[in-house]
Amino acid sequence: MSRTSGTVPAPKAGPARRWWRAPDPPAAAARGDLVCQGIEVRVGERALVDDVSFTVAAGGWLTVVGPNGAGKTSLLRAVAGLVPHAGSASVGDALLEVLRPAERARLVAFVPQHPVVPPGLRVLDYVLLGRTAHLRPLGAESARDVAIARRVLGALGLDAYAERLLSSLSGGERQRAVIGRALAQESPVLLLDEPTSGLDIAYQQDVLDLVNRLRREEGLTVLATMHDLTLAGAYADQLGLLAEGRIVAIGPPSETLTEANLARITRARIRLLREGGTTVVVHLPPVAGAP
Amino acid sequence: MDAPGPARHRALHPLVLAGSLAGLLGVVLVGLLIGPTPIALRGEILELIDRLTGLHFHVPLSPIDAAIVWQVRAPRVALGLLVGGTLALAGGSYQGVFRNPLADPYLLGVAAGAGLGATIAITSGAEGATGPLPYVPVAAFAGALVAVALTYGLGVAGGERSPATLLLAGVAISSMFTAVQTFLQLRQTQTLRDVYSWILGDLSTPGWHDTLLLLPYTALSAAVLLVFRRRLDVLAVGDEEAEALGIDVRRTRFVVLLAASLGTAAAVSVSGLIGFVGIIVPHVVRLLGGTSYRVILPMSLVAGAGFLVLADLVARVALAPAELPIGVVTAALGGPFFVLVLRRRAGAGW
Numbered sequence: 001m002s003r004t005s006g007t008v009p010a011p012k013a014g015p016a017r018r019w020w021r022a023p024d025p026p027a028a029a030a031r032g033d034l035v036c037q038g039i040e041v042r043v044g045e046r047a048l049v050d051d052v053s054f055t056v057a058a059g060g061w062l063t064v065v066g067p068n069g070a071g072k073t074s075l076l077r078a079v080a081g082l083v084p085h086a087g088s089a090s091v092g093d094a095l096l097e098v099l100r101p102a103e104r105a106r107l108v109a110f111v112p113q114h115p116v117v118p119p120g121l122r123v124l125d126y127v128l129l130g131r132t133a134h135l136r137p138l139g140a141e142s143a144r145d146v147a148i149a150r151r152v153l154g155a156l157g158l159d160a161y162a163e164r165l166l167s168s169l170s171g172g173e174r175q176r177a178v179i180g181r182a183l184a185q186e187s188p189v190l191l192l193d194e195p196t197s198g199l200d201i202a203y204q205q206d207v208l209d210l211v212n213r214l215r216r217e218e219g220l221t222v223l224a225t226m227h228d229l230t231l232a233g234a235y236a237d238q239l240g241l242l243a244e245g246r247i248v249a250i251g252p253p254s255e256t257l258t259e260a261n262l263a264r265i266t267r268a269r270i271r272l273l274r275e276g277g278t279t280v281v282v283h284l285p286p287v288a289g290a291p
Numbered sequence: 292m293d294a295p296g297p298a299r300h301r302a303l304h305p306l307v308l309a310g311s312l313a314g315l316l317g318v319v320l321v322g323l324l325i326g327p328t329p330i331a332l333r334g335e336i337l338e339l340i341d342r343l344t345g346l347h348f349h350v351p352l353s354p355i356d357a358a359i360v361w362q363v364r365a366p367r368v369a370l371g372l373l374v375g376g377t378l379a380l381a382g383g384s385y386q387g388v389f390r391n392p393l394a395d396p397y398l399l400g401v402a403a404g405a406g407l408g409a410t411i412a413i414t415s416g417a418e419g420a421t422g423p424l425p426y427v428p429v430a431a432f433a434g435a436l437v438a439v440a441l442t443y444g445l446g447v448a449g450g451e452r453s454p455a456t457l458l459l460a461g462v463a464i465s466s467m468f469t470a471v472q473t474f475l476q477l478r479q480t481q482t483l484r485d486v487y488s489w490i491l492g493d494l495s496t497p498g499w500h501d502t503l504l505l506l507p508y509t510a511l512s513a514a515v516l517l518v519f520r521r522r523l524d525v526l527a528v529g530d531e532e533a534e535a536l537g538i539d540v541r542r543t544r545f546v547v548l549l550a551a552s553l554g555t556a557a558a559v560s561v562s563g564l565i566g567f568v569g570i571i572v573p574h575v576v577r578l579l580g581g582t583s584y585r586v587i588l589p590m591s592l593v594a595g596a597g598f599l600v601l602a603d604l605v606a607r608v609a610l611a612p613a614e615l616p617i618g619v620v621t622a623a624l625g626g627p628f629f630v631l632v633l634r635r636r637a638g639a640g641w
Contacts, residue, residue, distance in 0.1 A: 082531050105537030112535075118527040120582030132525050133537030138518060140302060140585075185536070 032092025033057050034079070034189050034221050039087040041074045041245075048074040049085070050245035056238065058188070059215055061222040062250075063232040066242035067266050072225035073113065075242070076191050079223065080110040091189050091221075105133035109182035113194040115174075117167050123177050124162040127152055130184030145184075152180045156210065172203035179210065190214070192224035196231060204228070208235045229270075229281040233257045241265050253279060303586050311593045315372075318597040322368040322604055323360060327611030330356045366499045367607075370561065371600040373502065374494065375568055377509045377558040379595020381551035382569030383576070383587045384516045387523035388547050389454045396555040396569040399461040399548065400438030403468035405559045408434020409489050410472045414479040427489065428501065428560040435556035438464050443548070452541070453530075457548075491616035492565035494603045501561045512554025516588060519547050523584035565618050567625035568595055568602075571632070578632050 034056040041049040049071040056062045064072050078085040081096055081104050089096045091107045131145040153162050156176045196204040214220045226232040233253035241248040243265040249256045257279040259272055269284040324335050334352040381396035412430035446452055446460030476486050522543050525533045530540045572595040573587055580586040606615040
């Protein structure tokens with residue numbers, strides 16, 4: 001089983017060139033900050049996401065943390081244009097809400113928490129689905145699209161799996177294939193909904209290392225949701241703490257991961273330890289006499 | 292089915308397509324050459340060569356025999372091609388849009404609507420009339436479109452037109468239309484036989500008129516569905532992911548359902564409610580050719596066309612000079628085959 005390296009390579013000097021791209025460079029993808037203003041998602045009277053605003057600089061990584069039901073996934077789906085919402089999300093000077101799905105998909109790629117795994121689909125074909133937004137209405141995938149998909153598979157260490165059925169892959173391999181599909185979209189913004197859920201701790205690091213490498217080398221802008229506070233703080237350069245649809249705190253992990261802040265979003269018994277530049281969230285044992 | 296070269300992945304291999312078309316041509320020839328009226332095979336073959344190539348042989352066919360080949364069998368074979376291809380293609384498309392293996396082209400009420408339309412035409416026009424009524428196809432077509440429009444209009448829950456609510460609306464509309472149809476049928480028991488035989492399906496056609504009438508609808512429907520075949524592959528990952536990948540899911544579903552329903556409505560209005568073609572043919576193609584709609588749709592078109600021509604041949608010849616209703620043949624041939632396919636597929640997922 002091939003796995004991606006656990007080390008984060010230093011950022012490359014010089015102009016960023018996507019290493020999974022075909023040699024002929026396509027029209028430059030729109031680059032820019034992901035700016036969300038007043039995002040609001042409602043179901044009936046209830047606001048799942050309530051007036052959320054933030055900016056992720058191009059090449060930055062914002063991870064949204066919060067308890068179940070805080071609105072993390074709804075926020076991501078709103079940015080991806082998958083749920084009706086108020087407010088706006090834009091990439092560079094492109095307002096996502098006014099774009100057609102194909103135009104939006106060329107700017108924002110979405111990795112769902114529980115991707116559908118259609119039967120009988122090879123890994124390469126699955127990754128090629130990421131090229132959908134780049135095909136002309138009557139067009140089939142060109143040799144260039146296939147080359148892009150193969151480069152993505154190579155970058156993710158999935159070369160050997162190209163012809164295998166997606167349904168035959170392990171959880172970690174499958175998660176990489178889903179990320180591969182998103183990378184094949186060649187969008188400057190990557191949305192990751194719980195990218196580490198269901199993975200063992202080594203795969204969790206692998207996936208996050210991979211995303212980190214992509215954003216450092218290629219300037220990918222990342223917006224993710226996560227439950228594991230320690231991991232979230234270790235990788236993102238910004239954390240957004242979400243509770244009941246509202247941002248409670250946002251900023252660098254060193255500033256946002258405080259016991260006072262966490263007490264506002266969770267009733268879990270936890271303590272924070274500073275360990276070599278990262279913040280480790282420790283679970284406290286049950287209180288004697290409590291139910 | 293693995294094609295050489297990476298770019299051909301999930302695309303239909305040209306050799307497979309060519310082989311299938313050759314097979315279809317063979318079926319067409321068999322359909323032209325064989326029938327309940329015994330005609331000398333040698334004369335038939337010479338007649339075909341004569342007509343198709345412009346070479347002039349001495350053709351030993353009598354004018355009556357030649358008319359049987361060109362005015363009775365040929366339009367019937369052509370009608371079988373159009374109806375079978377359309378039903379199978381529409382069925383495959385419905386299965387893709389609904390991501391449901393049980394979907395068939397009659398799902399949104401086409402069959403019940405066409406049945407009601409035909410029943411109204413037959414029962415109201417039956418006074419003293421004999422033989423096929425000219426406006427039955429028009430009434431059936433109108434009924435089918437009304438039923439599908441009602442299903443689509445009513446299949447909205449909470450502002451969303453999800454596949455599940457559409458399916459349920461189709462069930463409801465079908466039940467209502469069938470209830471009215473049954474009521475009308477029982478009020479006029481003298482037309483029971485006509486209605487019943489229409490429902491069972493019939494490809495017998497007086498000359499080329501019906502076939503030519505059907506052609507533009509089926510051609511339009513097939514063209515649209517084939518254009519959308521890759522989008523159906525994307526829909527396989529679910530509405531939300533397909534949308535995130537750049538597909539306008541609602542519009543895609545609407546266009547595919549519209550095209551499939553239009554083709555189906557046109558087909559059943561001429562042929563009656565031929566069952567099973569629309570559900571088994573795409574499944575058999577899926578079993579043999581994989582799960583990609585880029586293979587399933589074109590191959591269903593070809594296989595459905597061939598299957599119905601063969602089924603019609605059995606219907607014409609088995610009890611000659613009497614004719615079996617073609618719906619009986621498709622179900623009798625298709626049922627056991629379908630069971631075999633299902634047994635092989637057990638556990639393989641859909």
